[in-house]
Amino acid sequence: MAEGSEMSRSMPSETLFAAVMDEAPGAMDRLLEAWLPVVVAWCGRFGGPKVNREDAAHDVLIVVLKNWRRVESPAKFRPWLFSVVRNVTSRHRGWAWIRRWVPGEAPPDVADPYSTLRPEYSDTARWVWEVLDTLPAKQREVVVLCDLEGWTREEVAALLKISSGTVKGRLRLGREKFRRLAHTRGYSPGAAEVG
Amino acid sequence: MDNRHDESTPLDVDFGWELEQLRAETQARAAEVAAVKLRLRQTEQRPAGAGRWALWPVGVGGLVAAAAALWLALLPAPEPVPQQLDLVSSQWTSEQVHQDVQLQFEGRGQLDAVGKSHDIEWREGRLKVSVTPKQDIQLDVRTPEAVVSVVGTVFEVHRDLTGTTVSVERGQVAVRCGDAPAAPLVPSDGSAFCETTSPEGRAALARARRESGDLDGALAISAKGLSVAAPGSYAAAELHWNRALAFTAQEDWPAALSSAEALLSTDQASFATDGRHAAALAGRMASGCAAAEGHLRWLAEAGSASPTELAHLADCQAASDPAGARRWLESALAGTTEPGLAAQLQQRLDQLER
Numbered sequence: 001m002a003e004g005s006e007m008s009r010s011m012p013s014e015t016l017f018a019a020v021m022d023e024a025p026g027a028m029d030r031l032l033e034a035w036l037p038v039v040v041a042w043c044g045r046f047g048g049p050k051v052n053r054e055d056a057a058h059d060v061l062i063v064v065l066k067n068w069r070r071v072e073s074p075a076k077f078r079p080w081l082f083s084v085v086r087n088v089t090s091r092h093r094g095w096a097w098i099r100r101w102v103p104g105e106a107p108p109d110v111a112d113p114y115s116t117l118r119p120e121y122s123d124t125a126r127w128v129w130e131v132l133d134t135l136p137a138k139q140r141e142v143v144v145l146c147d148l149e150g151w152t153r154e155e156v157a158a159l160l161k162i163s164s165g166t167v168k169g170r171l172r173l174g175r176e177k178f179r180r181l182a183h184t185r186g187y188s189p190g191a192a193e194v195g
Numbered sequence: 196m197d198n199r200h201d202e203s204t205p206l207d208v209d210f211g212w213e214l215e216q217l218r219a220e221t222q223a224r225a226a227e228v229a230a231v232k233l234r235l236r237q238t239e240q241r242p243a244g245a246g247r248w249a250l251w252p253v254g255v256g257g258l259v260a261a262a263a264a265l266w267l268a269l270l271p272a273p274e275p276v277p278q279q280l281d282l283v284s285s286q287w288t289s290e291q292v293h294q295d296v297q298l299q300f301e302g303r304g305q306l307d308a309v310g311k312s313h314d315i316e317w318r319e320g321r322l323k324v325s326v327t328p329k330q331d332i333q334l335d336v337r338t339p340e341a342v343v344s345v346v347g348t349v350f351e352v353h354r355d356l357t358g359t360t361v362s363v364e365r366g367q368v369a370v371r372c373g374d375a376p377a378a379p380l381v382p383s384d385g386s387a388f389c390e391t392t393s394p395e396g397r398a399a400l401a402r403a404r405r406e407s408g409d410l411d412g413a414l415a416i417s418a419k420g421l422s423v424a425a426p427g428s429y430a431a432a433e434l435h436w437n438r439a440l441a442f443t444a445q446e447d448w449p450a451a452l453s454s455a456e457a458l459l460s461t462d463q464a465s466f467a468t469d470g471r472h473a474a475a476l477a478g479r480m481a482s483g484c485a486a487a488e489g490h491l492r493w494l495a496e497a498g499s500a501s502p503t504e505l506a507h508l509a510d511c512q513a514a515s516d517p518a519g520a521r522r523w524l525e526s527a528l529a530g531t532t533e534p535g536l537a538a539q540l541q542q543r544l545d546q547l548e549r
Contacts, residue, residue: 032232036223036228036231036232037222037223037228038223039223040223040224040227040228040231041221041222041223044221044223045221053227054227054230054231054234057227057231058231058234058235061231061235062235065235098258098259098262125213125216125217125220125221127213128210128213128214128216128217129217132217143206146205147205147206147207147214148214148217148218148221149218168203171203172203175203175204175205175206178206178210179206179209182210
Protein backbone atom coordinates (compact mmCIF):
# COMPACT_ATOMS: atom_id res chain seq x y z
CA MET A 1 0.00 0.00 0.00
CA ALA A 2 1.26 3.44 -0.86
CA GLU A 3 2.73 5.61 1.86
CA GLY A 4 0.05 8.29 1.55
CA SER A 5 -2.72 5.75 1.96
CA GLU A 6 -1.20 4.39 5.17
CA MET A 7 -0.86 7.92 6.48
CA SER A 8 -4.45 8.73 5.55
CA ARG A 9 -5.64 5.92 7.82
CA SER A 10 -3.62 7.04 10.82
CA MET A 11 -4.33 9.84 13.23
CA PRO A 12 -2.20 12.59 14.71
CA SER A 13 -0.41 11.59 17.88
CA GLU A 14 -1.94 12.65 21.16
CA THR A 15 1.14 14.73 21.87
CA LEU A 16 1.06 16.57 18.56
CA PHE A 17 -2.67 17.12 18.77
CA ALA A 18 -2.40 18.41 22.34
CA ALA A 19 0.35 20.77 21.18
CA VAL A 20 -1.89 22.03 18.39
CA MET A 21 -4.77 22.55 20.80
CA ASP A 22 -2.42 24.49 23.09
CA GLU A 23 -1.33 26.52 20.07
CA ALA A 24 2.28 25.57 20.75
CA PRO A 25 4.71 27.23 18.33
CA GLY A 26 5.23 25.12 15.23
CA ALA A 27 2.69 22.44 16.21
CA MET A 28 0.20 23.34 13.50
CA ASP A 29 3.02 23.45 10.94
CA ARG A 30 4.06 19.92 11.93
CA LEU A 31 0.48 18.69 11.70
CA LEU A 32 0.01 20.19 8.25
CA GLU A 33 3.42 18.96 7.14
CA ALA A 34 2.34 15.43 8.00
CA TRP A 35 -1.13 15.63 6.48
CA LEU A 36 -0.62 17.84 3.42
CA PRO A 37 0.46 14.95 1.14
CA VAL A 38 -2.68 13.10 2.19
CA VAL A 39 -4.82 16.14 1.50
CA VAL A 40 -3.29 16.62 -1.95
CA ALA A 41 -3.79 12.94 -2.83
CA TRP A 42 -7.37 12.96 -1.53
CA CYS A 43 -8.15 16.13 -3.45
CA GLY A 44 -6.93 14.46 -6.62
CA ARG A 45 -8.68 11.17 -6.04
CA PHE A 46 -12.01 12.55 -4.84
CA GLY A 47 -12.00 15.65 -6.99
CA GLY A 48 -11.29 13.73 -10.15
CA PRO A 49 -9.35 14.83 -13.18
CA LYS A 50 -11.27 18.09 -13.66
CA VAL A 51 -10.29 19.52 -10.31
CA ASN A 52 -6.98 21.30 -9.82
CA ARG A 53 -5.86 19.52 -6.71
CA GLU A 54 -3.36 22.18 -5.72
CA ASP A 55 -6.17 24.73 -5.63
CA ALA A 56 -8.41 22.33 -3.76
CA ALA A 57 -5.71 21.39 -1.23
CA HIS A 58 -5.00 25.04 -0.64
CA ASP A 59 -8.67 25.70 0.04
CA VAL A 60 -8.83 22.69 2.34
CA LEU A 61 -5.94 24.04 4.39
CA ILE A 62 -7.61 27.41 4.71
CA VAL A 63 -10.72 25.71 6.07
CA VAL A 64 -8.57 23.64 8.43
CA LEU A 65 -6.73 26.69 9.74
CA LYS A 66 -9.98 28.52 10.35
CA ASN A 67 -11.90 25.70 11.96
CA TRP A 68 -9.44 23.25 13.51
CA ARG A 69 -10.69 24.03 17.00
CA ARG A 70 -13.89 22.14 16.20
CA VAL A 71 -11.92 18.89 16.37
CA GLU A 72 -12.32 17.54 19.85
CA SER A 73 -9.78 14.70 19.86
CA PRO A 74 -7.08 13.12 17.69
CA ALA A 75 -9.45 10.30 16.74
CA LYS A 76 -11.87 12.80 15.22
CA PHE A 77 -9.26 14.62 13.19
CA ARG A 78 -9.15 12.24 10.23
CA PRO A 79 -12.94 12.00 9.70
CA TRP A 80 -13.19 15.75 10.06
CA LEU A 81 -10.37 16.37 7.59
CA PHE A 82 -11.96 13.94 5.19
CA SER A 83 -15.29 15.76 5.42
CA VAL A 84 -13.51 19.04 4.69
CA VAL A 85 -11.80 17.50 1.66
CA ARG A 86 -15.10 16.08 0.49
CA ASN A 87 -16.88 19.44 0.77
CA VAL A 88 -14.08 21.38 -0.89
CA THR A 89 -13.63 18.93 -3.76
CA SER A 90 -17.38 18.83 -4.28
CA ARG A 91 -17.35 22.61 -4.58
CA HIS A 92 -14.41 22.51 -6.97
CA ARG A 93 -16.15 19.92 -9.10
CA GLY A 94 -19.08 22.31 -9.28
CA TRP A 95 -16.82 25.13 -10.40
CA ALA A 96 -15.22 22.87 -12.97
CA TRP A 97 -18.65 22.05 -14.33
CA ILE A 98 -19.53 25.75 -14.56
CA ARG A 99 -16.22 26.56 -16.24
CA ARG A 100 -16.99 24.14 -19.05
CA TRP A 101 -19.82 26.45 -20.12
CA VAL A 102 -17.87 29.67 -19.93
CA PRO A 103 -16.82 31.03 -23.35
CA GLY A 104 -13.25 32.08 -24.08
CA GLU A 105 -9.89 30.45 -23.58
CA ALA A 106 -10.10 27.91 -20.81
CA PRO A 107 -7.33 27.42 -18.24
CA PRO A 108 -5.08 24.42 -18.97
CA ASP A 109 -6.67 22.16 -16.38
CA VAL A 110 -10.10 22.76 -17.92
CA ALA A 111 -8.96 22.34 -21.51
CA ASP A 112 -7.21 19.10 -20.63
CA PRO A 113 -8.36 17.75 -17.29
CA TYR A 114 -5.72 15.05 -17.40
CA SER A 115 -2.82 17.45 -17.82
CA THR A 116 -1.86 17.02 -14.18
CA LEU A 117 -1.16 13.33 -14.72
CA ARG A 118 2.36 12.19 -15.29
CA PRO A 119 2.93 11.53 -19.01
CA GLU A 120 4.39 8.06 -18.54
CA TYR A 121 1.20 6.80 -16.89
CA SER A 122 -1.32 8.95 -18.62
CA ASP A 123 -2.85 6.41 -20.99
CA THR A 124 -3.67 3.92 -18.30
CA ALA A 125 -4.43 6.42 -15.60
CA ARG A 126 -6.63 8.44 -17.89
CA TRP A 127 -9.12 5.76 -18.61
CA VAL A 128 -9.27 4.48 -15.01
CA TRP A 129 -9.78 8.00 -13.77
CA GLU A 130 -12.28 8.77 -16.50
CA VAL A 131 -14.35 5.76 -15.56
CA LEU A 132 -14.10 6.51 -11.83
CA ASP A 133 -15.13 10.07 -12.54
CA THR A 134 -18.42 8.96 -14.08
CA LEU A 135 -19.48 7.03 -10.96
CA PRO A 136 -21.99 8.71 -8.64
CA ALA A 137 -20.15 10.59 -5.89
CA LYS A 138 -21.14 8.26 -3.06
CA GLN A 139 -20.12 5.16 -4.99
CA ARG A 140 -16.89 6.75 -6.23
CA GLU A 141 -16.02 7.65 -2.67
CA VAL A 142 -16.16 4.09 -1.35
CA VAL A 143 -14.58 2.59 -4.47
CA VAL A 144 -11.63 4.97 -4.20
CA LEU A 145 -11.23 4.36 -0.48
CA CYS A 146 -11.54 0.57 -0.67
CA ASP A 147 -10.08 -0.34 -4.06
CA LEU A 148 -7.60 2.48 -4.59
CA GLU A 149 -6.51 3.25 -1.05
CA GLY A 150 -7.06 -0.21 0.47
CA TRP A 151 -9.33 0.72 3.37
CA THR A 152 -11.54 -1.96 4.94
CA ARG A 153 -15.33 -1.59 4.87
CA GLU A 154 -15.38 -0.97 8.61
CA GLU A 155 -12.77 1.77 8.32
CA VAL A 156 -14.73 3.45 5.55
CA ALA A 157 -17.96 3.15 7.53
CA ALA A 158 -16.31 4.85 10.51
CA LEU A 159 -14.82 7.56 8.32
CA LEU A 160 -18.07 8.35 6.52
CA LYS A 161 -20.22 7.79 9.60
CA ILE A 162 -22.43 5.30 7.80
CA SER A 163 -23.11 1.65 8.41
CA SER A 164 -20.90 -1.09 7.10
CA GLY A 165 -23.88 -2.44 5.18
CA THR A 166 -24.29 0.87 3.39
CA VAL A 167 -20.61 0.82 2.48
CA LYS A 168 -21.04 -2.69 1.15
CA GLY A 169 -24.03 -1.70 -0.95
CA ARG A 170 -22.34 1.38 -2.42
CA LEU A 171 -19.19 -0.63 -3.09
CA ARG A 172 -21.11 -3.33 -4.91
CA LEU A 173 -22.94 -0.81 -7.08
CA GLY A 174 -19.79 1.20 -7.72
CA ARG A 175 -17.72 -1.82 -8.74
CA GLU A 176 -20.52 -3.11 -10.92
CA LYS A 177 -20.84 0.20 -12.66
CA PHE A 178 -17.08 0.58 -13.03
CA ARG A 179 -16.80 -2.79 -14.75
CA ARG A 180 -19.80 -2.11 -16.96
CA LEU A 181 -18.46 1.31 -18.02
CA ALA A 182 -14.98 -0.06 -18.63
CA HIS A 183 -16.47 -2.82 -20.77
CA THR A 184 -18.73 -0.38 -22.65
CA ARG A 185 -15.80 1.87 -23.45
CA GLY A 186 -13.67 -1.02 -24.64
CA TYR A 187 -11.18 -1.06 -21.81
CA SER A 188 -9.84 -4.49 -21.04
CA PRO A 189 -8.11 -5.34 -17.77
CA GLY A 190 -4.35 -5.44 -18.34
CA ALA A 191 -4.63 -4.06 -21.87
CA ALA A 192 -2.57 -1.01 -21.08
CA GLU A 193 0.02 -3.15 -19.33
CA VAL A 194 0.37 -5.31 -22.42
CA GLY A 195 0.13 -2.44 -24.86
CA MET B 196 -18.65 -7.15 -18.88
CA ASP B 197 -16.33 -9.59 -17.24
CA ASN B 198 -18.45 -12.35 -15.68
CA ARG B 199 -15.65 -14.14 -13.85
CA HIS B 200 -16.28 -12.00 -10.72
CA ASP B 201 -19.33 -11.33 -8.61
CA GLU B 202 -20.40 -7.76 -8.03
CA SER B 203 -18.49 -7.44 -4.75
CA THR B 204 -15.14 -8.63 -6.01
CA PRO B 205 -12.54 -5.89 -5.47
CA LEU B 206 -11.59 -4.11 -8.64
CA ASP B 207 -7.92 -4.79 -8.17
CA VAL B 208 -8.55 -8.47 -8.86
CA ASP B 209 -9.06 -7.66 -12.52
CA PHE B 210 -7.94 -4.01 -12.71
CA GLY B 211 -5.05 -4.27 -10.27
CA TRP B 212 -2.38 -2.97 -12.58
CA GLU B 213 -4.50 -0.06 -13.80
CA LEU B 214 -5.46 0.95 -10.29
CA GLU B 215 -1.84 0.77 -9.22
CA GLN B 216 -0.94 3.17 -12.02
CA LEU B 217 -3.61 5.61 -10.91
CA ARG B 218 -2.63 5.20 -7.26
CA ALA B 219 0.97 5.99 -8.06
CA GLU B 220 -0.02 8.82 -10.34
CA THR B 221 -2.24 10.50 -7.78
CA GLN B 222 0.30 10.38 -4.95
CA ALA B 223 1.16 13.90 -3.84
CA ARG B 224 4.30 15.14 -5.50
CA ALA B 225 6.86 17.04 -3.48
CA ALA B 226 6.60 20.00 -5.84
CA GLU B 227 2.83 20.14 -5.39
CA VAL B 228 3.10 19.98 -1.62
CA ALA B 229 5.72 22.75 -1.66
CA ALA B 230 3.56 24.86 -3.97
CA VAL B 231 0.52 24.53 -1.71
CA LYS B 232 2.58 25.42 1.35
CA LEU B 233 3.95 28.49 -0.39
CA ARG B 234 0.49 29.62 -1.50
CA LEU B 235 -0.85 29.09 1.98
CA ARG B 236 1.83 31.30 3.47
CA GLN B 237 1.14 34.02 0.92
CA THR B 238 -2.64 33.97 0.94
CA GLU B 239 -4.00 32.39 4.09
CA GLN B 240 -6.95 34.77 4.06
CA ARG B 241 -7.72 34.47 0.36
CA PRO B 242 -11.33 33.42 -0.28
CA ALA B 243 -11.58 29.96 -1.78
CA GLY B 244 -11.10 29.97 -5.54
CA ALA B 245 -11.02 33.75 -5.82
CA GLY B 246 -7.72 34.11 -7.69
CA ARG B 247 -8.61 31.79 -10.50
CA TRP B 248 -11.33 34.07 -11.78
CA ALA B 249 -9.24 37.21 -11.88
CA LEU B 250 -8.07 37.00 -15.49
CA TRP B 251 -11.23 35.68 -17.05
CA PRO B 252 -13.28 37.79 -19.40
CA VAL B 253 -15.85 40.14 -17.95
CA GLY B 254 -18.63 37.88 -19.17
CA VAL B 255 -17.46 35.18 -16.80
CA GLY B 256 -18.11 37.46 -13.86
CA GLY B 257 -21.62 38.15 -15.02
CA LEU B 258 -22.40 34.51 -15.53
CA VAL B 259 -20.99 33.51 -12.19
CA ALA B 260 -22.81 36.35 -10.47
CA ALA B 261 -26.07 35.26 -12.05
CA ALA B 262 -25.45 31.66 -11.07
CA ALA B 263 -24.49 32.73 -7.57
CA ALA B 264 -27.59 34.92 -7.27
CA LEU B 265 -29.77 32.00 -8.37
CA TRP B 266 -27.98 29.71 -5.98
CA LEU B 267 -28.31 32.17 -3.12
CA ALA B 268 -31.97 32.72 -3.93
CA LEU B 269 -32.60 28.99 -3.68
CA LEU B 270 -30.65 28.63 -0.45
CA PRO B 271 -32.30 29.39 2.87
CA ALA B 272 -31.00 32.74 4.10
CA PRO B 273 -28.22 32.35 6.67
CA GLU B 274 -29.12 33.28 10.21
CA PRO B 275 -27.91 36.87 10.74
CA VAL B 276 -25.40 37.33 13.54
CA PRO B 277 -26.47 39.74 16.31
CA GLN B 278 -24.11 42.65 16.75
CA GLN B 279 -23.79 44.90 19.78
CA LEU B 280 -21.75 48.07 19.76
CA ASP B 281 -21.17 50.69 22.45
CA LEU B 282 -21.48 54.16 20.98
CA VAL B 283 -19.45 56.31 23.34
CA SER B 284 -17.44 59.35 22.35
CA SER B 285 -16.72 62.75 23.78
CA GLN B 286 -15.95 64.03 20.26
CA TRP B 287 -17.99 64.11 17.05
CA THR B 288 -17.26 60.63 15.73
CA SER B 289 -18.28 58.77 12.60
CA GLU B 290 -19.02 55.03 12.52
CA GLN B 291 -20.17 52.95 9.54
CA VAL B 292 -22.13 50.22 11.28
CA HIS B 293 -23.62 48.69 8.13
CA GLN B 294 -23.05 49.30 4.45
CA ASP B 295 -26.27 51.31 4.40
CA VAL B 296 -26.12 52.86 7.88
CA GLN B 297 -23.72 55.54 9.02
CA LEU B 298 -23.74 57.02 12.50
CA GLN B 299 -22.14 60.25 13.67
CA PHE B 300 -22.31 60.97 17.34
CA GLU B 301 -21.01 62.74 20.40
CA GLY B 302 -22.38 61.29 23.59
CA ARG B 303 -23.28 57.77 24.60
CA GLY B 304 -25.61 55.00 23.59
CA GLN B 305 -25.66 51.43 22.39
CA LEU B 306 -26.42 49.72 19.09
CA ASP B 307 -28.04 46.29 18.77
CA ALA B 308 -28.17 45.08 15.19
CA VAL B 309 -29.31 41.88 13.54
CA GLY B 310 -28.94 41.90 9.78
CA LYS B 311 -30.72 44.97 8.47
CA SER B 312 -32.52 45.65 11.72
CA HIS B 313 -30.85 48.25 13.94
CA ASP B 314 -31.95 49.31 17.38
CA ILE B 315 -30.11 52.21 18.97
CA GLU B 316 -30.62 53.14 22.59
CA TRP B 317 -29.44 56.73 22.83
CA ARG B 318 -28.88 58.08 26.33
CA GLU B 319 -27.14 61.40 26.02
CA GLY B 320 -25.73 63.79 23.44
CA ARG B 321 -26.08 64.21 19.69
CA LEU B 322 -26.57 61.40 17.22
CA LYS B 323 -26.86 61.81 13.46
CA VAL B 324 -28.08 58.82 11.46
CA SER B 325 -27.71 58.39 7.69
CA VAL B 326 -29.58 55.49 6.13
CA THR B 327 -29.50 54.64 2.44
CA PRO B 328 -33.08 54.79 1.18
CA LYS B 329 -34.91 51.77 -0.22
CA GLN B 330 -32.52 49.19 1.21
CA ASP B 331 -35.06 47.69 3.63
CA ILE B 332 -33.09 49.02 6.58
CA GLN B 333 -35.12 49.04 9.77
CA LEU B 334 -33.73 51.44 12.32
CA ASP B 335 -35.14 52.72 15.58
CA VAL B 336 -33.52 55.25 17.87
CA ARG B 337 -34.90 55.01 21.38
CA THR B 338 -34.44 57.52 24.17
CA PRO B 339 -36.24 57.34 27.50
CA GLU B 340 -38.92 59.65 26.15
CA ALA B 341 -38.96 59.03 22.38
CA VAL B 342 -38.77 56.44 19.64
CA VAL B 343 -37.65 57.58 16.20
CA SER B 344 -38.23 55.08 13.41
CA VAL B 345 -36.75 55.40 9.98
CA VAL B 346 -36.72 53.61 6.65
CA GLY B 347 -34.35 55.75 4.63
CA THR B 348 -33.20 59.20 5.61
CA VAL B 349 -30.70 61.44 7.38
CA PHE B 350 -31.75 62.71 10.74
CA GLU B 351 -30.34 63.89 14.04
CA VAL B 352 -31.29 63.13 17.61
CA HIS B 353 -30.15 65.34 20.45
CA ARG B 354 -30.84 64.27 23.96
CA ASP B 355 -30.17 66.21 27.11
CA LEU B 356 -31.70 66.28 30.57
CA THR B 357 -34.81 68.06 29.41
CA GLY B 358 -35.75 65.66 26.61
CA THR B 359 -35.08 64.58 23.05
CA THR B 360 -34.99 66.82 20.01
CA VAL B 361 -35.31 65.24 16.57
CA SER B 362 -34.61 67.01 13.31
CA VAL B 363 -34.65 65.59 9.80
CA GLU B 364 -32.17 66.57 7.12
CA ARG B 365 -33.51 64.34 4.33
CA GLY B 366 -36.40 61.91 4.04
CA GLN B 367 -38.94 61.25 6.74
CA VAL B 368 -39.03 59.73 10.19
CA ALA B 369 -41.79 58.75 12.57
CA VAL B 370 -41.40 60.18 16.06
CA ARG B 371 -43.28 58.71 18.98
CA CYS B 372 -43.10 60.60 22.27
CA GLY B 373 -43.78 58.29 25.17
CA ASP B 374 -47.10 56.53 24.68
CA ALA B 375 -48.40 59.06 22.18
CA PRO B 376 -49.07 57.91 18.60
CA ALA B 377 -46.16 58.22 16.17
CA ALA B 378 -46.11 61.43 14.16
CA PRO B 379 -44.30 61.91 10.86
CA LEU B 380 -41.50 64.46 10.73
CA VAL B 381 -40.05 65.90 7.52
CA PRO B 382 -37.30 68.50 7.00
CA SER B 383 -39.78 71.38 6.56
CA ASP B 384 -41.33 70.66 9.99
CA GLY B 385 -38.25 71.89 11.81
CA SER B 386 -37.64 69.80 14.89
CA ALA B 387 -39.78 67.70 17.21
CA PHE B 388 -39.23 67.74 20.95
CA CYS B 389 -40.11 64.90 23.28
CA GLU B 390 -40.13 66.09 26.84
CA THR B 391 -38.17 64.06 29.32
CA THR B 392 -40.08 61.60 31.47
CA SER B 393 -37.48 61.16 34.21
CA PRO B 394 -37.91 63.07 37.49
CA GLU B 395 -34.38 64.49 37.19
CA GLY B 396 -35.06 65.63 33.65
CA ARG B 397 -38.38 67.17 34.60
CA ALA B 398 -36.73 69.02 37.48
CA ALA B 399 -34.19 70.48 35.06
CA LEU B 400 -36.92 71.34 32.59
CA ALA B 401 -39.04 72.97 35.30
CA ARG B 402 -36.09 75.09 36.41
CA ALA B 403 -35.48 76.17 32.83
CA ARG B 404 -39.15 77.13 32.40
CA ARG B 405 -39.23 79.03 35.70
CA GLU B 406 -36.07 80.93 34.93
CA SER B 407 -37.51 81.89 31.55
CA GLY B 408 -40.63 83.28 33.29
CA ASP B 409 -43.00 80.45 32.30
CA LEU B 410 -44.27 79.88 35.84
CA ASP B 411 -47.37 77.89 34.86
CA GLY B 412 -45.24 75.64 32.65
CA ALA B 413 -42.74 75.14 35.45
CA LEU B 414 -45.52 74.22 37.88
CA ALA B 415 -47.11 71.75 35.46
CA ILE B 416 -43.81 70.01 34.69
CA SER B 417 -42.92 69.88 38.39
CA ALA B 418 -46.25 68.25 39.15
CA LYS B 419 -45.59 65.63 36.44
CA GLY B 420 -42.13 65.04 37.82
CA LEU B 421 -43.43 64.59 41.34
CA SER B 422 -45.89 61.98 40.10
CA VAL B 423 -42.96 59.72 39.18
CA ALA B 424 -40.23 60.85 41.59
CA ALA B 425 -39.44 58.75 44.63
CA PRO B 426 -40.56 60.56 47.81
CA GLY B 427 -37.57 61.93 49.68
CA SER B 428 -35.31 61.74 46.64
CA TYR B 429 -33.12 64.60 45.49
CA ALA B 430 -35.22 64.94 42.35
CA ALA B 431 -38.38 65.26 44.44
CA ALA B 432 -36.71 67.95 46.59
CA GLU B 433 -35.67 69.90 43.49
CA LEU B 434 -39.19 69.64 42.05
CA HIS B 435 -40.73 70.93 45.32
CA TRP B 436 -38.17 73.74 45.37
CA ASN B 437 -39.17 74.80 41.87
CA ARG B 438 -42.82 74.79 42.83
CA ALA B 439 -42.15 76.82 45.99
CA LEU B 440 -40.27 79.46 44.02
CA ALA B 441 -42.89 79.57 41.24
CA PHE B 442 -45.75 79.98 43.76
CA THR B 443 -43.72 82.63 45.57
CA ALA B 444 -43.26 84.51 42.31
CA GLN B 445 -47.02 84.28 41.78
CA GLU B 446 -47.55 85.41 45.41
CA ASP B 447 -49.67 82.31 46.03
CA TRP B 448 -48.48 82.14 49.63
CA PRO B 449 -50.45 79.14 50.94
CA ALA B 450 -49.30 77.04 47.96
CA ALA B 451 -45.73 78.32 48.35
CA LEU B 452 -45.78 77.41 52.07
CA SER B 453 -47.14 73.96 51.27
CA SER B 454 -44.39 73.35 48.66
CA ALA B 455 -41.68 74.62 50.98
CA GLU B 456 -42.83 72.35 53.79
CA ALA B 457 -42.98 69.43 51.35
CA LEU B 458 -39.42 70.29 50.37
CA LEU B 459 -38.32 70.25 54.02
CA SER B 460 -40.03 66.90 54.53
CA THR B 461 -37.65 65.31 52.00
CA ASP B 462 -34.77 65.85 54.49
CA GLN B 463 -32.40 66.65 51.66
CA ALA B 464 -29.62 68.51 53.47
CA SER B 465 -28.66 70.66 50.51
CA PHE B 466 -32.16 72.16 50.43
CA ALA B 467 -32.53 72.58 54.22
CA THR B 468 -31.59 76.27 54.45
CA ASP B 469 -33.25 77.32 51.19
CA GLY B 470 -36.40 75.46 52.25
CA ARG B 471 -36.48 77.33 55.58
CA HIS B 472 -36.06 80.71 53.86
CA ALA B 473 -38.94 79.90 51.47
CA ALA B 474 -41.15 78.53 54.24
CA ALA B 475 -40.45 81.51 56.54
CA LEU B 476 -41.43 84.03 53.87
CA ALA B 477 -44.47 82.11 52.61
CA GLY B 478 -45.61 81.26 56.16
CA ARG B 479 -45.40 84.86 57.30
CA MET B 480 -47.29 86.07 54.22
CA ALA B 481 -49.90 83.32 54.39
CA SER B 482 -50.57 82.97 58.08
CA GLY B 483 -48.34 85.39 59.95
CA CYS B 484 -46.13 84.46 62.87
CA ALA B 485 -47.91 81.19 63.62
CA ALA B 486 -46.59 79.61 60.44
CA ALA B 487 -43.31 81.51 60.15
CA GLU B 488 -41.88 81.62 63.67
CA GLY B 489 -40.53 78.05 63.75
CA HIS B 490 -38.67 78.48 60.44
CA LEU B 491 -37.35 81.92 61.44
CA ARG B 492 -36.09 80.58 64.77
CA TRP B 493 -34.35 77.66 62.95
CA LEU B 494 -32.61 80.10 60.61
CA ALA B 495 -31.62 82.44 63.45
CA GLU B 496 -30.19 79.66 65.59
CA ALA B 497 -28.31 78.27 62.58
CA GLY B 498 -26.85 81.70 61.91
CA SER B 499 -28.45 81.72 58.46
CA ALA B 500 -31.17 84.31 59.02
CA SER B 501 -30.94 87.60 57.16
CA PRO B 502 -31.35 90.91 59.14
CA THR B 503 -34.89 91.18 57.75
CA GLU B 504 -35.72 87.63 58.91
CA LEU B 505 -34.27 88.44 62.35
CA ALA B 506 -36.47 91.51 62.49
CA HIS B 507 -39.52 89.41 61.58
CA LEU B 508 -38.60 86.91 64.30
CA ALA B 509 -38.29 89.77 66.79
CA ASP B 510 -41.75 91.05 65.75
CA CYS B 511 -43.21 87.57 66.37
CA GLN B 512 -41.60 87.34 69.85
CA ALA B 513 -42.08 90.98 70.97
CA ALA B 514 -45.23 90.30 72.95
CA SER B 515 -44.28 87.00 74.56
CA ASP B 516 -40.50 87.44 74.96
CA PRO B 517 -39.37 91.10 74.76
CA ALA B 518 -35.83 90.28 75.90
CA GLY B 519 -35.47 87.62 73.18
CA ALA B 520 -36.89 89.99 70.59
CA ARG B 521 -34.39 92.65 71.67
CA ARG B 522 -31.55 90.15 71.28
CA TRP B 523 -32.64 89.28 67.68
CA LEU B 524 -32.95 92.97 66.81
CA GLU B 525 -29.46 93.65 68.08
CA SER B 526 -28.14 90.76 65.97
CA ALA B 527 -29.96 92.10 62.93
CA LEU B 528 -28.59 95.59 63.55
CA ALA B 529 -25.07 94.20 63.86
CA GLY B 530 -25.50 92.25 60.62
CA THR B 531 -26.82 94.99 58.35
CA THR B 532 -24.87 97.51 56.36
CA GLU B 533 -27.90 99.15 54.83
CA PRO B 534 -28.53 102.52 56.53
CA GLY B 535 -32.30 102.51 55.91
CA LEU B 536 -32.78 99.07 57.40
CA ALA B 537 -30.43 99.93 60.26
CA ALA B 538 -32.54 102.98 61.10
CA GLN B 539 -35.73 100.89 61.11
CA LEU B 540 -34.15 98.28 63.36
CA GLN B 541 -32.89 100.95 65.76
CA GLN B 542 -36.39 102.48 65.88
CA ARG B 543 -37.89 99.09 66.83
CA LEU B 544 -35.25 98.63 69.50
CA ASP B 545 -36.14 102.00 70.95
CA GLN B 546 -39.83 101.05 70.98
CA LEU B 547 -39.02 97.86 72.88
CA GLU B 548 -37.00 99.87 75.41
CA ARG B 549 -40.03 102.00 76.10
